[in-house]
Protein backbone atom coordinates (compact mmCIF):
# COMPACT_ATOMS: atom_id res chain seq x y z
CA UNK A 1 0.00 0.00 0.00
CA UNK A 2 1.28 3.48 -0.89
CA UNK A 3 -1.04 5.75 1.11
CA UNK A 4 -3.54 5.16 3.87
CA UNK A 5 -6.04 7.77 5.08
CA UNK A 6 -8.18 6.74 8.03
CA UNK A 7 -11.36 8.41 9.30
CA UNK A 8 -10.45 11.92 8.22
CA UNK A 9 -12.87 14.61 9.40
CA UNK A 10 -12.95 18.35 8.87
CA UNK A 11 -15.35 21.13 9.81
CA UNK A 12 -15.30 24.77 8.77
CA UNK A 13 -17.14 27.12 11.13
CA UNK A 14 -19.08 24.22 12.64
CA UNK A 15 -20.13 22.83 9.26
CA UNK A 16 -19.04 19.26 8.55
CA UNK A 17 -17.11 19.07 5.30
CA UNK A 18 -15.50 15.63 5.65
CA UNK A 19 -16.75 12.96 8.00
CA UNK A 20 -14.69 9.87 8.88
CA UNK A 21 -13.53 9.41 5.30
CA UNK A 22 -11.10 6.52 4.80
CA UNK A 23 -9.37 5.33 1.68
CA UNK A 24 -6.16 3.71 0.48
CA UNK A 25 -4.01 4.17 -2.58
CA UNK A 26 -2.24 1.05 -3.80
CA UNK A 27 0.36 0.73 -6.56
CA UNK A 28 -1.36 1.19 -9.90
CA UNK A 29 -4.37 2.97 -8.40
CA UNK A 30 -5.98 6.04 -9.93
CA UNK A 31 -8.32 7.29 -7.20
CA UNK A 32 -10.91 9.80 -8.38
CA UNK A 33 -12.86 12.18 -6.14
CA UNK A 34 -15.82 13.62 -7.93
CA UNK A 35 -19.10 15.28 -7.02
CA UNK A 36 -20.85 18.59 -6.70
CA UNK A 37 -19.09 21.88 -6.11
CA UNK A 38 -18.42 22.77 -2.48
CA UNK A 39 -18.55 19.24 -1.12
CA UNK A 40 -14.98 19.06 0.16
CA UNK A 41 -12.94 17.44 -2.63
CA UNK A 42 -10.37 20.22 -2.70
CA UNK A 43 -10.27 20.37 1.10
CA UNK A 44 -9.40 16.67 1.21
CA UNK A 45 -6.65 17.11 -1.36
CA UNK A 46 -5.30 20.09 0.59
CA UNK A 47 -5.26 17.99 3.78
CA UNK A 48 -3.31 15.27 1.96
CA UNK A 49 -0.78 17.86 0.80
CA UNK A 50 -0.46 19.43 4.26
CA UNK A 51 -1.93 22.70 2.99
CA UNK A 52 -4.86 22.35 5.39
CA UNK A 53 -5.12 20.57 8.76
CA UNK A 54 -7.50 17.72 9.59
CA UNK A 55 -9.66 17.80 12.74
CA UNK A 56 -9.27 14.06 13.25
CA UNK A 57 -8.02 10.93 11.55
CA UNK A 58 -4.68 9.63 10.40
CA UNK A 59 -2.64 9.80 7.23
CA UNK A 60 0.55 8.03 6.15
CA UNK A 61 2.52 7.29 3.01
CA UNK A 62 4.22 3.97 3.77
CA UNK A 63 5.93 4.41 7.15
CA UNK A 64 5.90 8.18 6.90
CA UNK A 65 3.09 9.57 9.03
CA UNK A 66 1.73 13.10 8.53
CA UNK A 67 -0.82 12.95 11.36
CA UNK A 68 -2.39 10.32 13.57
CA UNK A 69 -5.29 10.00 15.94
CA UNK A 70 -4.44 9.76 19.63
CA UNK A 71 -6.56 9.97 22.76
CA UNK A 72 -5.84 13.70 22.84
CA UNK A 73 -7.07 14.18 19.27
CA UNK A 74 -5.25 14.54 15.99
CA UNK A 75 -1.47 14.83 16.36
CA UNK A 76 0.72 16.12 13.57
CA UNK A 77 4.20 14.65 13.12
CA UNK A 78 7.40 16.60 13.79
CA UNK A 79 8.47 19.26 11.31
CA UNK A 80 11.18 16.94 9.94
CA UNK A 81 8.72 14.08 9.48
CA UNK A 82 6.17 16.41 7.82
CA UNK A 83 8.82 17.53 5.36
CA UNK A 84 9.63 13.90 4.59
CA UNK A 85 5.92 13.26 3.98
CA UNK A 86 5.61 16.28 1.71
CA UNK A 87 8.53 15.05 -0.37
CA UNK A 88 6.53 11.90 -1.09
CA UNK A 89 3.46 13.67 -2.45
CA UNK A 90 3.27 15.94 -5.48
CA UNK A 91 0.55 18.10 -6.88
CA UNK A 92 -0.41 19.31 -10.35
CA UNK A 93 -2.50 22.46 -9.84
CA UNK A 94 -5.49 23.39 -11.95
CA UNK A 95 -3.73 26.53 -13.24
CA UNK A 96 -0.45 24.53 -13.50
CA UNK A 97 1.43 27.09 -11.32
CA UNK A 98 4.49 27.14 -13.59
CA UNK A 99 7.08 29.83 -12.87
CA UNK A 100 6.24 32.35 -15.64
CA UNK A 101 9.72 33.89 -15.73
CA UNK A 102 11.56 30.58 -16.16
CA UNK A 103 11.88 28.39 -19.25
CA UNK A 104 10.37 24.92 -19.27
CA UNK A 105 13.85 23.46 -18.60
CA UNK A 106 14.38 25.82 -15.65
CA UNK A 107 10.90 25.01 -14.31
CA UNK A 108 11.86 21.33 -14.26
CA UNK A 109 15.36 21.72 -12.80
CA UNK A 110 14.73 24.34 -10.13
CA UNK A 111 13.35 22.26 -7.25
CA UNK A 112 15.47 19.09 -7.66
CA UNK A 113 18.65 21.18 -7.91
CA UNK A 114 17.66 23.26 -4.86
CA UNK A 115 16.84 20.08 -2.93
CA UNK A 116 20.07 18.43 -4.15
CA UNK A 117 18.23 15.31 -5.29
CA UNK A 118 21.28 14.11 -7.19
CA UNK A 119 24.20 15.46 -9.18
CA UNK A 120 23.42 18.14 -11.77
CA UNK A 121 24.13 15.61 -14.54
CA UNK A 122 21.70 13.09 -13.02
CA UNK A 123 18.98 15.71 -12.63
CA UNK A 124 19.41 16.92 -16.22
CA UNK A 125 19.25 13.33 -17.42
CA UNK A 126 16.03 12.75 -15.48
CA UNK A 127 14.51 15.92 -16.98
CA UNK A 128 15.39 14.72 -20.48
CA UNK A 129 13.88 11.29 -19.88
CA UNK A 130 10.69 12.77 -18.44
CA UNK A 131 10.22 15.38 -21.17
CA UNK A 132 10.63 12.63 -23.75
CA UNK A 133 7.98 10.56 -21.96
CA UNK A 134 5.64 13.57 -21.76
CA UNK A 135 6.20 14.49 -25.40
CA UNK A 136 7.51 17.99 -24.64
CA UNK A 137 11.15 17.69 -25.69
CA UNK A 138 10.64 20.46 -28.28
CA UNK A 139 9.32 22.86 -25.64
CA UNK A 140 12.34 22.86 -23.30
CA UNK A 141 13.61 26.33 -24.15
CA UNK A 142 10.20 28.00 -24.35
CA UNK A 143 8.58 30.19 -21.72
CA UNK A 144 5.30 28.91 -20.21
CA UNK A 145 3.37 31.74 -21.93
CA UNK A 146 4.36 30.25 -25.31
CA UNK A 147 2.71 26.90 -24.57
CA UNK A 148 -0.84 25.61 -25.10
CA UNK A 149 -2.91 24.50 -22.09
CA UNK A 150 -2.18 20.84 -22.78
CA UNK A 151 1.56 21.51 -23.12
CA UNK A 152 1.60 23.52 -19.88
CA UNK A 153 -0.07 20.65 -18.13
CA UNK A 154 2.53 18.17 -19.41
CA UNK A 155 5.27 20.47 -18.12
CA UNK A 156 3.49 20.69 -14.75
CA UNK A 157 3.30 16.88 -14.62
CA UNK A 158 6.96 16.51 -15.60
CA UNK A 159 7.94 19.09 -12.97
CA UNK A 160 6.04 17.18 -10.27
CA UNK A 161 7.54 13.86 -11.43
CA UNK A 162 11.09 15.31 -11.23
CA UNK A 163 10.74 14.95 -7.44
CA UNK A 164 9.86 11.27 -7.82
CA UNK A 165 6.69 11.36 -5.70
CA UNK A 166 5.07 8.22 -4.29
CA UNK A 167 1.67 9.89 -4.79
CA UNK A 168 0.74 12.47 -7.43
CA UNK A 169 -2.44 14.56 -7.03
CA UNK A 170 -4.27 16.35 -9.84
CA UNK A 171 -6.74 19.19 -9.28
CA UNK A 172 -9.26 19.33 -12.15
CA UNK A 173 -6.79 18.11 -14.80
CA UNK A 174 -9.25 18.38 -17.70
CA UNK A 175 -10.93 21.71 -16.89
CA UNK A 176 -9.07 23.65 -19.59
CA UNK A 177 -8.85 20.87 -22.18
CA UNK A 178 -10.97 19.64 -25.08
CA UNK A 179 -12.00 15.97 -25.07
CA UNK A 180 -9.07 14.84 -27.22
CA UNK A 181 -6.44 16.57 -25.06
CA UNK A 182 -8.22 15.30 -21.95
CA UNK A 183 -7.91 11.76 -23.28
CA UNK A 184 -4.25 12.16 -24.02
CA UNK A 185 -3.67 13.43 -20.45
CA UNK A 186 -5.74 10.48 -19.20
CA UNK A 187 -3.46 8.08 -21.08
CA UNK A 188 -0.41 9.80 -19.65
CA UNK A 189 -1.78 9.57 -16.10
CA UNK A 190 -2.51 5.88 -16.70
CA UNK A 191 1.09 5.32 -17.80
CA UNK A 192 2.42 7.07 -14.68
CA UNK A 193 0.16 4.91 -12.48
CA UNK A 194 1.29 1.72 -14.25
CA UNK A 195 4.90 2.63 -13.45
CA UNK A 196 4.03 2.64 -9.73
CA UNK A 197 3.11 6.20 -8.71
CA UNK A 198 -0.24 6.33 -6.88
CA UNK A 199 -2.65 8.84 -8.42
CA UNK A 200 -5.41 10.93 -6.85
CA UNK A 201 -7.60 13.09 -9.09
CA UNK A 202 -10.20 15.67 -8.08
CA UNK A 203 -12.53 16.34 -10.99
CA UNK A 204 -15.99 17.50 -12.04
CA UNK A 205 -15.47 15.56 -15.26
CA UNK A 206 -17.36 12.38 -14.42
CA UNK A 207 -16.85 10.63 -17.82
CA UNK A 208 -13.08 11.24 -17.49
CA UNK A 209 -13.08 9.99 -13.88
CA UNK A 210 -15.01 6.87 -14.79
CA UNK A 211 -12.85 6.14 -17.81
CA UNK A 212 -9.48 6.44 -16.08
CA UNK A 213 -10.22 5.91 -12.37
CA UNK A 214 -9.56 2.52 -10.83
CA UNK A 215 -11.78 3.68 -7.92
CA UNK A 216 -14.21 6.59 -8.01
CA UNK A 217 -15.57 8.27 -4.87
CA UNK A 218 -18.45 10.71 -5.03
CA UNK A 219 -19.34 13.32 -2.42
CA UNK A 220 -21.82 11.00 -0.69
CA UNK A 221 -18.89 8.70 0.16
CA UNK A 222 -16.97 11.31 2.11
CA UNK A 223 -19.52 13.86 3.19
CA UNK A 224 -21.79 13.78 6.16
CA UNK A 225 -24.36 16.42 5.29
CA UNK A 226 -25.49 17.02 8.89
Ligand SMILES: Nc1ncnc2c1ncn2[C@@H]1O[C@H](COP(=O)(O)OP(=O)(O)OP(=O)(O)O)[C@@H](O)[C@H]1O
Pocket residue numbers: 012013017035036037038039040041042043044
Ligand atom coordinates in the same frame (compact mmCIF):
# COMPACT_ATOMS: atom_id res chain seq x y z
N1 LIG B 1 -10.54 27.93 4.48
C1 LIG B 1 -11.86 27.79 4.52
N2 LIG B 1 -12.59 28.41 5.46
C2 LIG B 1 -13.94 28.25 5.54
N3 LIG B 1 -14.65 27.48 4.69
C3 LIG B 1 -13.96 26.85 3.72
C4 LIG B 1 -12.55 26.97 3.57
N4 LIG B 1 -12.15 26.20 2.51
C5 LIG B 1 -13.28 25.65 2.01
N5 LIG B 1 -14.36 26.02 2.73
C6 LIG B 1 -15.74 25.58 2.52
O1 LIG B 1 -15.75 24.16 2.55
C7 LIG B 1 -16.64 23.63 1.58
C8 LIG B 1 -15.88 22.65 0.68
O2 LIG B 1 -15.00 23.36 -0.15
P1 LIG B 1 -14.06 22.63 -1.22
O3 LIG B 1 -13.33 23.68 -1.95
O4 LIG B 1 -13.27 21.59 -0.53
O5 LIG B 1 -15.14 21.93 -2.14
P2 LIG B 1 -14.98 21.26 -3.59
O6 LIG B 1 -15.84 20.04 -3.57
O7 LIG B 1 -13.56 21.07 -3.90
O8 LIG B 1 -15.61 22.38 -4.51
P3 LIG B 1 -15.23 22.76 -6.03
O9 LIG B 1 -15.59 21.55 -6.82
O10 LIG B 1 -16.10 23.93 -6.31
O11 LIG B 1 -13.77 23.09 -6.06
C9 LIG B 1 -17.24 24.82 0.85
O12 LIG B 1 -18.49 25.09 1.43
C10 LIG B 1 -16.26 25.94 1.13
O13 LIG B 1 -16.91 27.18 1.13
